[in-house]
Amino acid sequence: MTIPPPPIEFCTRHPDVATGRHCTRCERAACNDCLTPAPVGSHCVDCVRSARPSAAVRAKYWNASQNVLVTRTLIAINIVVYVWTVAGNREFDLGLSQSYIDNGEWYRVITSGFLHFGLIHVGMNMLLLWQLGQLLEPAMGRTKFTALYFIAMVGGAIGALLVEPNGLTGGASGAVFGLMAAAAVGLKQRGINPMQTGIGSTLILNLLITFAIPGISIGGHIGGALTGAAIGYFLLKPRWR
Numbered sequence: 372m373t374i375p376p377p378p379i380e381f382c383t384r385h386p387d388v389a390t391g392r393h394c395t396r397c398e399r400a401a402c403n404d405c406l407t408p409a410p411v412g413s414h415c416v417d418c419v420r421s422a423r424p425s426a427a428v429r430a431k432y433w434n435a436s437q438n439v440l441v442t443r444t445l446i447a448i449n450i451v452v453y454v455w456t457v458a459g460n461r462e463f464d465l466g467l468s469q470s471y472i473d474n475g476e477w478y479r480v481i482t483s484g485f486l487h488f489g490l491i492h493v494g495m496n497m498l499l500l501w502q503l504g505q506l507l508e509p510a511m512g513r514t515k516f517t518a519l520y521f522i523a524m525v526g527g528a529i530g531a532l533l534v535e536p537n538g539l540t541g542g543a544s545g546a547v548f549g550l551m552a553a554a555a556v557g558l559k560q561r562g563i564n565p566m567q568t569g570i571g572s573t574l575i576l577n578l579l580i581t582f583a584i585p586g587i588s589i590g591g592h593i594g595g596a597l598t599g600a601a602i603g604y605f606l607l608k609p610r611w612r
Contacts, residue, residue, distance in 0.1 A: 380400040381400060382400055382401050382402035382405055383399045383400055383401060383405075383415070384401070384402075384405050384415075384416065385402055385404075385405070388402045390402045390403070392406060392413070394406065394412075394413065394414055394415035394418055395409065395411060395412025395413060395414065396409075396412075396414050396415070396418040397415065397417070397418055399415060401413075401415040401416075407419050438508060438509040439504050439505055439508045439509065440508075440513065441504070441508055441513045441516055441517050441520075442500060442501060442504025442505065442508050442516075443504075445500060445504070445520065445543075446497050446500055446501060446504075448485060449485050449487065449493060449496070449497060449500075449543055450493070450497070452465070452485040452486065452487075453486075453487050453493045456486060456487075462486060462488065462539070462541070463539070464482075465479065465482040465483055465485065465486040465541060466479065466483055466486055466539040466540065466541045467479045467480065467482075467483035467528055467531060467532070467539070467540045467541060468536070468537065468538065468539050468540070469532055469536035469537060470537070472532065479528075480524075480525055480528040480529075481521070481524065481525070481528075483528060483531075483540060483541040483542075484521075484524040484527070484528065484541070484542070484543055484545065484546055485541075485543065486541030486542065487541065487542050487543070488541065488542070492542060496542060496543040496544055496547055497543075499547045499550075499551070499573075499577075500543060500546075500547055500550070503547065503550040503551060503554060504516070504550075506554060506570075507519070507550060507553065507554055507557075510557075510607070511606060511607065515606045518602075518606070519549065519550065519553055519599065519602050519603065519606060520546050520549070520550065521546070522549070522598060522599075522602050523545060523546045523548070523549020523550065523552075523553070523595045523598045523599040523602065524543070524545050524546035524549070524595065525598070526545065526549060526594045526595050526597065526598025526599070527544065527545015527546060527548065527549065527588075527590075527591040527592065527594045527595030527598070528540075528545060528591065528594070529594055530545065530588075530590035530591055530592075530593055530594015530595065530597075531545070531588050531590040531591035531594065532590070533590055533594070534588075534589055534590025534591075534593075534594075535588065535589075535590055538588075540588045540590075540591055542588070542591070544587075544588065544591055544592055544595065545588075545591045545592065545594060545595030545598075546595060546599075547595070548574075548577065548591075548592045548593075548595035548596040548599060549595040549596060549598050549599025549600075549602070549603075550599060551570060551573060551574045551577070551596065551599070552574065552595075552596040552597070552599040552600035552603065553599040553600060553602060553603025553606070553607060554570045554603070554607075555570050555571055555574055555600070555603075556600050556603040556604050556607065557603055557607030557608075558570060558571075560604070560607065560608050574596070577592070578592070578596075581593075
């Protein structure tokens, strides 16, 4: 008894090329030139092409990323500054304290907003900034969002100086609290209860953490939140969607 040889198969796209391989997705015969390695097996040209997003989908993702360009830029700056300070132990070059202000170093009101003490500090602030930026920046526009961020940052710095003038403070928390408070005010102005959304609960939770954990800048957080709420009342009222 003899076993007949298996039938010879030819590549679907190249009928003159014999092959023993198949696309693991559509199971059609394909030659080596037509197969692309995949996480499981190999895919033919047609399956690879169909898996790619269309031009319209790619444009949608591109436009979405451009809508939060300021948010992305702020996050990038914060991360770069964090790496720079850690690499050179430069916390005192950027931090905020009343003694530095007395010496005329007013620039620290801004630079301290990009200073972070540890990975958890910068990580949590950047996570909140990313989430809030996706909500606020498209609704407000880049100019107003940038203004809100930096004005809240300054408000947080002033609050830190008033409450703990002798401490070395830093972080984007003041600006982030300002964004949270502004978002809550904006929702309220549109007839939406912030407590029924993630914004209200996140703001309350972070305020509780502010008072519960030692070493957190109470003045910076409260100052940023109050400033953000006030600015958000004017900037978000006419255009909030």
